[in-house]
Amino acid sequence: MAEEPISDFGFRISDFKLEGGSQPAIRNPKSEIRNLFASVFRELKPRTTRPDFDIQFRPFADVNHTIRLREGRVVARLSDLLQGAPPPVWEALAFILLCKLYRRPVPACHEARYRRFLGRKEVRRQVELVRQARGRKHLDPPQGAVYNLERIFQELNARFFHGLLGMPVLGWSRSRSRTMLGHFDSAHNTITISRLFDSQAAPRYVLEYLMYHEMLHLRYPVVHCAGRRRVHPAEFQRDEQLFPRYQEVRRALKALQLQ
Numbered sequence: 001m002a003e004e005p006i007s008d009f010g011f012r013i014s015d016f017k018l019e020g021g022s023q024p025a026i027r028n029p030k031s032e033i034r035n036l037f038a039s040v041f042r043e044l045k046p047r048t049t050r051p052d053f054d055i056q057f058r059p060f061a062d063v064n065h066t067i068r069l070r071e072g073r074v075v076a077r078l079s080d081l082l083q084g085a086p087p088p089v090w091e092a093l094a095f096i097l098l099c100k101l102y103r104r105p106v107p108a109c110h111e112a113r114y115r116r117f118l119g120r121k122e123v124r125r126q127v128e129l130v131r132q133a134r135g136r137k138h139l140d141p142p143q144g145a146v147y148n149l150e151r152i153f154q155e156l157n158a159r160f161f162h163g164l165l166g167m168p169v170l171g172w173s174r175s176r177s178r179t180m181l182g183h184f185d186s187a188h189n190t191i192t193i194s195r196l197f198d199s200q201a202a203p204r205y206v207l208e209y210l211m212y213h214e215m216l217h218l219r220y221p222v223v224h225c226a227g228r229r230r231v232h233p234a235e236f237q238r239d240e241q242l243f244p245r246y247q248e249v250r251r252a253l254k255a256l257q258l259q
């Protein structure tokens, strides 16, 4: 009986517009949802020893969920916006998360059910309120018209960081900003890329460079030294110049901002 390899990776679903609702509260959501994850696991992997499940709702600023395997346990953190959702929606979410964790395709019926729930008007309104109240900035989903930011992040992560960087929430800005090309927000753990680059006219390597720069912020956090804040410390700047065609990219960006 094969055990799942122990790994420690996380992922987020950040592109769902939330839902909410006035569902009746479930008496013991914690044990109910644990049982639900366990039964979905059994369905997906009937021949594998069932791991322990640590499932908790968290007051994330958006409809985010994370799941990971840690020391043989499945650890999931779910947006509390889903706490009042009806059990079939939890079940759909359990399928989505466990399929992602075990790299299986998500059954279309569960994906659809979950999205339908999030698409409800009252749910969307609640999500909006939570976003405002919890101070979350709006990001458009990582899948753009031309480029997918999560795919680019993963490719760069493998190419330059040995795949070691945890993926933050990635998204496109709403406007095609020329002044804010890319931005890493450590408070919200987000990388925003200007919508300007989600275009056939934007060379992929320039977009990759922007993402690479923001990823270096993950790699090298801000240094506080003698009361000064160094956002781009020396190691950051050294690594930045390792990017292929670095000078060419810088010139392309400068030209773009001068347009």
Ligand SMILES: [Zn+2]
Residues within 6 Å of the ligand: 213, 217, 231, 232
């Ligand atoms: Zn920077």
